Amino acid sequence: MKSIWARLGWGKYLVYLYALIILSWLFDVNLFILILIIALVYGSVELFVFLYFKGGKFLAIKDGIDSHIQNCNDLNRHIEELKNSYFDFQNQSYGIAGMIDTSKYSFQRRELKKMHKSNQVYNCSLSICRNAANEPFKYLCKYFKIDINEDTLNKFGELLNNFSSAEEGKKILLKERKEILDSIENEIPRLIITYYKQRLIENLGFLQIDLSTSYFPTFTFQYVSSGGNSSMKSNIIFDIKNLNDFIQFINNKIDYINSSKGQRSLMTSILRTYIKERDKFMCRSCGNGIINEPNLLLEIDHIIPISRGGLTTLGNLQTLCWRCNRSKGSKIIV
Structure with a gap:
């Protein structure tokens, strides 16, 4: 949620102006001169900040931590890949058409604009x-034609696995970045640390960390009255x-064949x-x-991938670090 200051928009410049007028009155200084002093x-x-970031001292600090920054950026990219792993259930398409209100009366029908x-x-x-x-x-x-079967169970299980890693990875990424910044804090001017962080x-070259959860898939049931009111x-x-609960819901509805319920x-x-604890939090x-690496993102991997017939069973699951899991892909590595 935006702060009140952020929502002011251009209005905050009026606040600045009023503040300057009050200051000029309090200190009995001409408003133009006060504005000129502040501008200078x-x-x-x-200018100092600009020159500092171009200077040799800062570039030397940057070079000294470059490998750590690149490691953070690689993890950041991996998290974005996990967030984009959503598979789409295609609902029935009936085509696209426009709707124009040609009634003689001036009805507002505001709610019709909310129909998506x-x-x-x-x-x-x-x-x-x-x-x-x-x-x-x-x-x-x-209504969204999601079949209640083992294939759906596998897909949503994989989705939960990826999204859980993404959410965990964001916390690790923030912690890792903070530790890197803390390690050079004494070498950076206080002005920069305080006001230009x-x-x-x-x-320094850090990629922006997207902390939003807007990537979570949303399904909407939408009602708009015929009159649009x-x-x-x-x-x-x-x-x-919800992913945890939905997986349990699908599991309870499935009619398992060949006693697979006891195996899965x-x-x-x-x-x-449980898998991480079993593997002693090691890749x-x-x-x-x-x-060895406290800020290491550990993920759960299917030894035989689901895409190649692997099941979600204890014997087919292992702990991998994000680097090994990213490089493995759909290969079978034990």
Whole structure:
């Protein structure tokens, strides 16, 4: 949520002006002269900051931590790849058409503007929208054509695994970046650390860290009255908790064949933690672990990938560091 200061927009410049007028009155200084003094001071500071980031001392500091910065950036890119791993369930497409109100009366029909068309939006009756709010998973499967079977269970399990790693990775990334900045804090001018920290981060070469959760898939049941005067929405957001619950919901509905229920484990947050603990928080490929690298992102890998017939069973799961897991892809490495 934006702060009040950020929401002021151009209005904050009026606040600046009023502040200058009050200062000129308090110190009995001509307003133009006060503005000129402030502009000169501000310009001098900006020039100092600009020259500092171009200077040899700063570039030497940057070179000294460059490998650590690149490691952070590689992890950042990996997290973005995990966030983009969402698979799309295509809802029935009925084509695209425009709607124009040609009535003789000047009806506002404001709610019609809120109607959106998407394969993740289902336009429905008011009763369906309300029922979807009460039983979201049931109505999600029914109206978005999500089959209740093992393939769906595997896909959502993989999605949970990737999203959980992404959320964990963001925390690790912030911690790693903070430790790098703390290590050079005494070498950077206090002015830069206090007032230009974001510019410092950018000049050091750190990629921007996206902390938002907007990548979580959202399915919407949307009702808009025929007259366009009322509307309602029911949103199902697949965050980590909802993914865990949905996996359990699908599992409970599946009619397992050939006793596979006794063999399969559910890819949930609890299982992810169990596998890491079983493997002593160490990568089964390179042997690196959180003892040697406290800020290491560990992920859960299917030894035989799901795409090649692998199951989510304890014997087919292993802990890999993000680097080994990223390089492995769909290969089988034990």
